[in-house]
Amino acid sequence: MPATLRDVAELAQVSVRTVSNVVSGYEHVSERMRRKVLRAIEELDYRPNPVARTLRTGRTGMLALVVPEIDVPYFSELARDVIDAAAEVGYRVMIDQTGHDHERERRLLLGDDRAMLFDGILFSPLVTKSELLDMHGSTRMPLVLLGEHEFDGRYDHVAIDNVQAAHDAVSHLAAIGRTRIAAIGAQPLEEYTTPLQRTAGYEAALREAGLEVRPEYATAAAHYSRSDGYAAATALLSVSPRPDAIFCFSDLLAMGAVRAVFDAGLSVPEDIAVIGIDDIEEGRFARPSLSTVSLDTPFIAREAVRRISARIENREAPAAEVVAPHRLIARESTLGPGRGPAPERG
Amino acid sequence: MPATLRDVAELAQVSVRTVSNVVSGYEHVSERMRRKVLRAIEELDYRPNPVARTLRTGRTGMLALVVPEIDVPYFSELARDVIDAAAEVGYRVMIDQTGHDHERERRLLLGDDRAMLFDGILFSPLVTKSELLDMHGSTRMPLVLLGEHEFDGRYDHVAIDNVQAAHDAVSHLAAIGRTRIAAIGAQPLEEYTTPLQRTAGYEAALREAGLEVRPEYATAAAHYSRSDGYAAATALLSVSPRPDAIFCFSDLLAMGAVRAVFDAGLSVPEDIAVIGIDDIEEGRFARPSLSTVSLDTPFIAREAVRRISARIENREAPAAEVVAPHRLIARESTLGPGRGPAPERG
DNA sequence: TTGTAAGCGTTATCAT
DNA sequence: ATGATAACGCTTACAA
Numbered sequence A, B: 001m002p003a004t005l006r007d008v009a010e011l012a013q014v015s016v017r018t019v020s021n022v023v024s025g026y027e028h029v030s031e032r033m034r035r036k037v038l039r040a041i042e043e044l045d046y047r048p049n050p051v052a053r054t055l056r057t058g059r060t061g062m063l064a065l066v067v068p069e070i071d072v073p074y075f076s077e078l079a080r081d082v083i084d085a086a087a088e089v090g091y092r093v094m095i096d097q098t099g100h101d102h103e104r105e106r107r108l109l110l111g112d113d114r115a116m117l118f119d120g121i122l123f124s125p126l127v128t129k130s131e132l133l134d135m136h137g138s139t140r141m142p143l144v145l146l147g148e149h150e151f152d153g154r155y156d157h158v159a160i161d162n163v164q165a166a167h168d169a170v171s172h173l174a175a176i177g178r179t180r181i182a183a184i185g186a187q188p189l190e191e192y193t194t195p196l197q198r199t200a201g202y203e204a205a206l207r208e209a210g211l212e213v214r215p216e217y218a219t220a221a222a223h224y225s226r227s228d229g230y231a232a233a234t235a236l237l238s239v240s241p242r243p244d245a246i247f248c249f250s251d252l253l254a255m256g257a258v259r260a261v262f263d264a265g266l267s268v269p270e271d272i273a274v275i276g277i278d279d280i281e282e283g284r285f286a287r288p289s290l291s292t293v294s295l296d297t298p299f300i301a302r303e304a305v306r307r308i309s310a311r312i313e314n315r316e317a318p319a320a321e322v323v324a325p326h327r328l329i330a331r332e333s334t335l336g337p338g339r340g341p342a343p344e345r346g
Numbered sequence C: 001t002t003g004t005a006a007g008c009g010t011t012a013t014c015a016t
Numbered sequence D: 001a002t003g004a005t006a007a008c009g010c011t012t013a014c015a016a
Helices: A005-012 A016-023 A031-044 A050-057 A073-088 A102-110 A129-136 A162-175 A193-208 A226-236 A251-263 A281-285 A297-313 B005-012 B016-023 B031-044 B050-057 B073-088 B102-110 B129-136 B162-175 B193-208 B226-236 B251-263 B281-285 B297-313
Strands: A062-067 A092-097 A120-123 A143-146 A156-160 A181-186 A218-220 A245-248 A273-278 A291-295 A321-324 A326-329 B062-067 B092-097 B120-123 B143-146 B156-160 B181-186 B218-220 B245-248 B273-278 B291-295 B321-324 B326-329
Touching: A005 A016, A005 A031, A016 A031, A050 B050, A062 A073, A062 A102, A073 A092, A073 A251, A073 A281, A073 A297, A073 B073, A073 B092, A092 B073, A092 B092, A120 A297, A143 A297, A156 A162, A156 A297, A162 A181, A162 A193, A162 A245, A162 A273, A162 A291, A162 A326, A181 A193, A181 A226, A181 A251, A218 A226, A226 A245, A226 A251, A226 B281, A245 A251, A251 A273, A251 A281, A251 B281, A281 B226, A281 B251, A297 A321, B005 B016, B005 B031, B016 B031, B062 B073, B062 B102, B073 B092, B073 B251, B073 B281, B073 B297, B120 B297, B143 B297, B156 B162, B156 B297, B162 B181, B162 B193, B162 B245, B162 B273, B162 B291, B162 B326, B181 B193, B181 B226, B181 B251, B218 B226, B226 B245, B226 B251, B245 B251, B251 B273, B251 B281, B297 B321
Parallel strands: A062 A092, A062 A120, A120 A143, A143 A156, A156 A321, A181 A218, A181 A245, A245 A273, A273 A291, B062 B092, B062 B120, B120 B143, B143 B156, B156 B321, B181 B218, B181 B245, B245 B273, B273 B291
Antiparallel strands: A291 A326, B291 B326
16 A cells, blocks of 8 residues: 555654645755654655545646547647647647547546546547537536637637638648649538538639649548548549649648559659648658648647646636648659658658 | 535535536436536536546546657557547556666656656666666556567566567568678667567578678667667778668667668669668658668557556556567668658558 | 445644 | 634445
8 A cells, every 4th residue: 555645644743734845845854854754755756646636636737638539640649749838838748549439439538437537638629619619508517628619618629721821731732833623521421620621722723823723633531531531632633634733731741642543553653742730850862852832740739738837727718729830841842853851850 | 716516506506426427427326416516517618627536536647658769760650559549448547758868767666756747657767677667666657668679577567579570571581582681780789679689680580591690780879869870880881891781670770771871872772771670750751762671659558458458457466568560571771772762651 | 235434644724 | 824624525434
């Protein structure tokens, strides 16, 4: 059995109050007492029980990060930054993946049984905003939404300007002279905001460049995975006229699309230029290296942790929205060979 | 303020005992009572406080997964499988990354302050075995070691046969006629077991194939990252005689190595064949697709969770070792083009 | 079958 | 500056 505060108090011949004071670094403790207590702690190898402390204080010191799939590079890179940012302010991070399962997202937001072992949730959701709000309504768990959803003033929000990011990517393709620009990542069946916004940016940029918006160029992808990108790109190759560029709604889709183009005997970017969004490290070393719109995940992580901390401190404060910066990074998949890998970001 | 058991009891006009029975699904509760209680629960929107429950029962229902870096694909894919496997038996997973920081690993194992908010640790360590044992000694936190360390009978262990895996990779290179086989991933300065074992397998396979073991072919890599692979491969290209194959101790190293070879104006596998270890999805879509030794992460995850559950149930049971299977997967980076991507595993 | 009450290990309130 | 003691919200003997 591990030693408790009482055991220490007994051995040191002081009250539990004093031991607690020493442990939690209370100022007004005499040097003599402190020594006695520390000696007893040492001897008993005492460690405070965080659960008891939590029950008393109401703080677990843990955050939950909820993402669709942790093994998607964008999310694992985000997770790395979130864990680091959280560690800096004394939080640890529990990760949950919903696996594109709305039901699992729902349960999480409802705070079912042991879900509540953390002080707040950083949520990168699949479900649409309104559903989400309804679900989370009754529980008062601090919540910060990550990603690209519309700000509705009810929840803290760390987003990126999706429309603009998509717009920038497509404008780049137009600027290098591409005229038949397809897209992969629309999701006509569902009402996810991300694909809707990116589609909007895509179409706006096309119009701005004086290019035609062809419905047959806007293809769907269920999961933003490499294999979805591969499949969608393969299908696009037999559309007539064949696209000369593909804008993918994620880098992972783009990795699959690039491979598909080469498997069809064509070349990137000569025959078809490809650009993604996210700036995952994989794309920087790929062949050709992937042009993309870089999202500032360290910034997102830092802001998310800052927002959730503030929310935990004060649940009544008005909801805030912060928009993370993004920037276009042109590499070989649009510009052609000759630009080596860039191990550094950017 | 959220409702407590007492509030529910009061409203339902029953004792807390009865409410608790209903909540935790105790059998012997009359239908009438159960109804009354459920109605009150509904009305008050009551949710059990998991912290209080934990303080009482000693179980948090959480596991910690400790890895060097969550954004390394091998670890994020492992994390995905661990989270899923844990969810199946009612556990949730907290992830911590040590970032190659021995001190952080140490603190985790020592169970410092709020570290102990979980029932057990799944630990994929950097530090050597003996150090680790000394550190963990005093705390009795259930622990299962993941990865490729020697079994010493004191801790549960889910490992792979590192020597054999490396051997298989190198034998494959020899079998396709390569004679100047280099390696990337040794770490002469530190005593990590993984690189030592893989180096052993590498050298054994060379000898078995009647090939010379050249020290200048065994290069180091600090972090098994893409950029380390890139740098090491670049260096290898100016060794004379130039290698005609490179065995990388991880797929990520291999991704960097492949890019380096092409940047040097050479070709994979024509000039230099490349093989890795891990079988991350990235390698299946890369160009050329990456030959590798596939580690069965779902198996590892399942066994790890099984072991830690057993250990939590019975801390006195003898330590067990489980060896996860591996198998060689030859793709384009050793066999040449013509084998399309394999979205499915293998 | 259900009620009463004693903890689980802290922190925090009230004294002194 | 320190001691005694009441919570925190739950589970579980022990009683009834």
